Amino acid sequence: MTNPIAEKRDYEEELRQAGVRITRPRRIILGILSETEDHPDALAIFRRAVALDSSISLSTVYRTMKLLETVGAIRRHAFEGGPSRFEQAGGAHHDHLIDIETGDVVEFRSDRIEKLQDEVARALGYEIVHHRLELYGRKLRSK
Amino acid sequence: MTNPIAEKRDYEEELRQAGVRITRPRRIILGILSETEDHPDALAIFRRAVALDSSISLSTVYRTMKLLETVGAIRRHAFEGGPSRFEQAGGAHHDHLIDIETGDVVEFRSDRIEKLQDEVARALGYEIVHHRLELYGRKLRSK
DNA sequence: ACTTACTTGCAAACGATTTGCAATTGCATT
DNA sequence: AATGCAATTGCAAATCGTTTGCAAGTAAGT
Ligand SMILES: [Mn+2]
Ligand SMILES: [Mn+2]
Ligand SMILES: [Zn+2]
Ligand SMILES: [Zn+2]
Numbered sequence: 232m233t234n235p236i237a238e239k240r241d242y243e244e245e246l247r248q249a250g251v252r253i254t255r256p257r258r259i260i261l262g263i264l265s266e267t268e269d270h271p272d273a274l275a276i277f278r279r280a281v282a283l284d285s286s287i288s289l290s291t292v293y294r295t296m297k298l299l300e301t302v303g304a305i306r307r308h309a310f311e312g313g314p315s316r317f318e319q320a321g322g323a324h325h326d327h328l329i330d331i332e333t334g335d336v337v338e339f340r341s342d343r344i345e346k347l348q349d350e351v352a353r354a355l356g357y358e359i360v361h362h363r364l365e366l367y368g369r370k371l372r373s374k
Numbered sequence: 375m376t377n378p379i380a381e382k383r384d385y386e387e388e389l390r391q392a393g394v395r396i397t398r399p400r401r402i403i404l405g406i407l408s409e410t411e412d413h414p415d416a417l418a419i420f421r422r423a424v425a426l427d428s429s430i431s432l433s434t435v436y437r438t439m440k441l442l443e444t445v446g447a448i449r450r451h452a453f454e455g456g457p458s459r460f461e462q463a464g465g466a467h468h469d470h471l472i473d474i475e476t477g478d479v480v481e482f483r484s485d486r487i488e489k490l491q492d493e494v495a496r497a498l499g500y501e502i503v504h505h506r507l508e509l510y511g512r513k514l515r516s517k
Numbered sequence: 518a519c520t521t522a523c524t525t526g527c528a529a530a531c532g533a534t535t536t537g538c539a540a541t542t543g544c545a546t547t
Numbered sequence: 548a549a550t551g552c553a554a555t556t557g558c559a560a561a562t563c564g565t566t567t568g569c570a571a572g573t574a575a576g577t
Contacts, residue, residue, distance in 0.1 A: 252573090252574055252575075253574080254573075254574070255573090272564095273564080273565080274564090289565095290565090290566080290567085293564090293565060293566070294566085294567095297565095297566090314563085314564055314565085315564085315565090
């Protein structure tokens with residue numbers, strides 16, 4: 232799906248521009264993020280990173296996630312119960328449906344819902360800065 | 375707004391039915407919950423409780439919140455950043471708009487959004503078990 | 518290559534919440 | 548009203564995910 236090399240290149244350039252040094256751990260973590268389709272948590276990223284460079288520490292993963300979040304390169308999600316999970320930013324906005332049996336995350340986007348959210352907020356005298364819409368459900372065994 | 379006495383009575387009866395002992399700390403915490411209009415966190419509840427009975431401990435507040443959540447008497451919300459905040463259950467379903475400047479919580483309900491959520495989930499082959507919709511915004515300085 | 522500020526790994530600290538344990542209490546029973 | 552025992556409490560210590568201080572290592576402008 233994703234082209235790892237191209238995306239990684241962009242990422243690094245983008246970060247250099249933001250004045251962020253490209254270090255070995257950061258390059259590895261960025262690579263992992265651009266190749267993954269799921270929403271891994273810090274520990275999962277750490278495990279994948281260690282496989283590529285055994286000297287990487289969990290603290291560095293956490294620090295890097297926070298840095299990338301700050302510069303807007305990734306997005307953090309605090310789904311119910313578990314630890315924070317991450318995904319690369321850059322794609323279009325979307326919300327998530329979490330399979331409560333497997334933990335799988337399905338992305339979706341509803342412009343109608345987005346618009347209604349704005350209307351609701353405006354009616355209450357507010358403007359939305361950001362929002363969080365998470366559906367927790369189970370696969371319906373469609374005959 | 376709320377009638378403390380009537381609501382408290384109901385609560386206790388409801389709990390007795392569920393086989394829960396009505397202890398002094400529990401009675402106090404229930405009283406606090408039925409009188410409050412906001413969405414206090416455990417520490418806020420603890421502070422208010424201590425004012426009524428200085429011997430109450432924070433652990434008991436946490437244990438009680440968990441118990442009440444389990445029996446369905448209260449609802450827990452994990453808004454962005456902060457600790458869990460609670461509200462008594464029993465009212466109709468609603469979602470929340472959080473004022474990112476003050477932390478104030480405004481409740482709202484949109485049947486149109488609720489319906490669209492169901493449609494989205496069904497289209498993805500899922501049935502919603504529960505969901506979380508939180509709008510984070512700031513008051514718009516209306517002309 | 519030299520310099521220096523930025524990063525790292527490690528271990529210890531963190532904040533919210535949970536838990537083990539011995540002492541206390543609710544309440545069903547006499 | 549007194550008894551008995553499991554449920555509940557307060558306290559301190561433990562837990563979990565995450566952050567941080569620090570001394571050592573490194574990116575990258577010169
Ligand atoms: Mn996503
Ligand atoms: Mn509410
Ligand atoms: Zn959305
Ligand atoms: Zn809703």
